[in-house]
Amino acid sequence: MRLPGYSYDPRTHAYRNLATGRFLSREAITDLLRDVADGAGNRLAALGRSAVRGEITPRKFYELMQREVKYAYNAAAALAAGGWDRLTQGNWGRNGFLLKTQYGYLRDFAADIAAGKLTEAQAAARASTYGDSAYSRYWELDRQKQETAGVTMARWQTAGDDKVCVECQALERQGVVLLSRLPNPGTVHPGCRCDLVYEK
Amino acid sequence: MPTDADIEEDAQITDLDKERSRLWWITADFVPDGYNRLLYAEVERAAA
Numbered sequence A: 001m002r003l004p005g006y007s008y009d010p011r012t013h014a015y016r017n018l019a020t021g022r023f024l025s026r027e028a029i030t031d032l033l034r035d036v037a038d039g040a041g042n043r044l045a046a047l048g049r050s051a052v053r054g055e056i057t058p059r060k061f062y063e064l065m066q067r068e069v070k071y072a073y074n075a076a077a078a079l080a081a082g083g084w085d086r087l088t089q090g091n092w093g094r095n096g097f098l099l100k101t102q103y104g105y106l107r108d109f110a111a112d113i114a115a116g117k118l119t120e121a122q123a124a125a126r127a128s129t130y131g132d133s134a135y136s137r138y139w140e141l142d143r144q145k146q147e148t149a150g151v152t153m154a155r156w157q158t159a160g161d162d163k164v165c166v167e168c169q170a171l172e173r174q175g176v177v178l179l180s181r182l183p184n185p186g187t188v189h190p191g192c193r194c195d196l197v198y199e200k
Numbered sequence B: 001m002p003t004d005a006d007i008e009e010d011a012q013i014t015d016l017d018k019e020r021s022r023l024w025w026i027t028a029d030f031v032p033d034g035y036n037r038l039l040y041a042e043v044e045r046a047a048a
Helices: A028-051 A058-081 A089-114 A120-148 A166-173 B004-010 B015-027 B038-047
Strands: A006-009 A014-019 A152-157 A194-198
Touching: A028 A058, A028 A089, A028 A120, A058 A089, A058 A120, A058 A152, A058 B015, A058 B038, A089 B004, A120 A194, A152 A166
Parallel strands: none
Antiparallel strands: A006 A014, A152 A194
């Protein structure tokens, strides 16, 4: 039996649930993105702890991390693009380019674990930042699509709770500004889960 | 530790990586119920 699926409207950058006929709100997509980034981050953190405990070798840690990070990057890009089939060769290539940089950092990370420089907590925290980088990959591609569509203005939106950091509060206070003046969410600090809200 | 050449190779995205990425999304327990088919939007649109 085929499950109800989704369609994607490239003009409005919106997904539609084919079972209900309703468009998914932008908030639903960014909430989903947060769930995925946090879920991936938790899995990566578990790998970091396992490596420090000696349950996996640093080399195995690198291998498992590089695969998980690659999948998270690819999924984040597909979410921004409107589905797997909308990812272009350029999108895949950009993922590969970004991953190469991340893997360099990952090698250093594995070397630090091998040298006994990290506690379990430190390794878990550092590993989970790779979930942040997947989160930022979504925003990089999403921003690119918006810029292509002629959007030039945006505002920073925090979660509005007591966990919001000082930097993100300051970005939000700026209100609507040139999109080019705002960083990608996920890059401001570890665990950043802010949004960009585009202004037409 | 991996060499620069290893990293270069690891960063390549093969067709197998693409399939595994799709599987990763479909099977991930942190993807909420109902969203596992979201990224197949184009396929579903063609079939609709």
